Amino acid sequence: MxxxxxxxxxxxxxxxxxxxxxxxxxxxxxxxxxxxxxxxxxxxxxxxxxxxxxxxxxxxxxxxxxxxxxxxxxxxxxxxxxxxxxxxxxxxxxxxxxxxxxxxxxxxxxxxxxxxxxxxxxxxxxxxxxxxxxxxxxxxxxxxxxxxxxxxxxxxxxxxxxxxxxxxxxxxxxxxxxxxxRGELWAGRPGLSEIWTERELAEALLTLQPSNVSHMLWRQDLLPTAPQLRRAVEYIHDNLVEPIRVDDIATHAGLNLRSLQLGFRRAFGLSPKQYLRDVRLDMARYRLSRRQDRESVSDVAWSCGFSHLGRFSRDYRARFGECPSTAHGPS
The missing domain is CATH 2.60.120.10 (Jelly Rolls)
Structure with missing residues (x-):
């Protein structure tokens, strides 16, 4: 076919x-x-x-x-x-x-x-x-x-x-x-999602296609120590609503990008970007589920670090099996 x-x-x-x-x-x-x-x-x-x-x-x-x-x-x-x-x-x-x-x-x-x-x-x-x-x-x-x-x-x-x-x-x-x-990337003013995607595409070429620097990349494939991984996770949780990038996380943890990626894959089965997304979604669900001082879905999305409401709704539904408005409940 x-x-x-x-x-x-x-x-x-x-x-x-x-x-x-x-x-x-x-x-x-x-x-x-x-x-x-x-x-x-x-x-x-x-x-x-x-x-x-x-x-x-x-x-x-x-x-x-x-x-x-x-x-x-x-x-x-x-x-x-x-x-x-x-x-x-x-x-x-x-x-x-x-x-x-x-x-x-x-x-x-x-x-x-x-x-x-x-x-x-x-x-x-x-x-x-x-x-x-x-x-x-x-x-x-x-x-x-x-x-x-x-x-x-x-x-x-x-x-x-x-x-x-x-x-x-x-x-x-x-x-x-x-x-x-679908209009989820490069549809307007570039944001964090575009920055992450452009970097991931370059990383994919470097890690998935043989080149004259492949041996240098694999030589750096050292798993992070527990303190380094803990620093990376703490940095993510401390900066959830900020426009942080994967190299910001690596720098704070004292790691190169390849080791950071390997460490998160080994520990969580996720890339650093996916881990950050899931933690932001968890925070958004908690805020949407509150019965007092309720916020709109769009306000929660923006304040939890999501710059694209449609992408937020799609990721939320994929993670929790329901739309953000369902968790939010009736007004």
Missing amino acids: DRTMTHGYDTLLQGHPLLRTQDLSEARDVVGRAFCDHRLELGRGERLDVVHDHVSGRHVSLNALGYGGEVEIDPGLLGEFYLLQIPLAGKACIRHRGEEVVACRDRATLLNPDRETRMTWGAGCRKLLLQVDRAHLEQVAEEMIGTPLPGPVRFDPAVDLTRPAGARLLRQVTGAAAAAT
């Missing part, structure tokens, strides 16, 4: 149109401004029908892009960003770092900014593209490792989506795209 239809990937980023065109020059210009200047040529006898949907944050962008007919794309060096390309339909041939990768439903590609690329997207090829700023990814890598990088991060270009790491990466990226499609 086709993966696109099975998982609904064909609807990702719908409602966020950037371009609809059959004009080659317009396609080259608009797509080039979203990514980088490139050569774009339509195959002989092919018909161009570009559909490009797009959302962007501070350090990343998500794109659903298809050209309709077969096209040759030559961006040269990407320069300032990494680009994960996940085929949603069709196939493409990618030449990068001296390798040739046939991208399809089971194989994505990850392009490095300082290596030349040439691509052939077959007719009907459509991809979900994650663009991550080079400076952002390198900063996240340094914070995870706890030391300056010895040089540029370079990933293996072929991403096997059938293996556990590739499947996790696929879920992480499509999950972010689905949230953006």
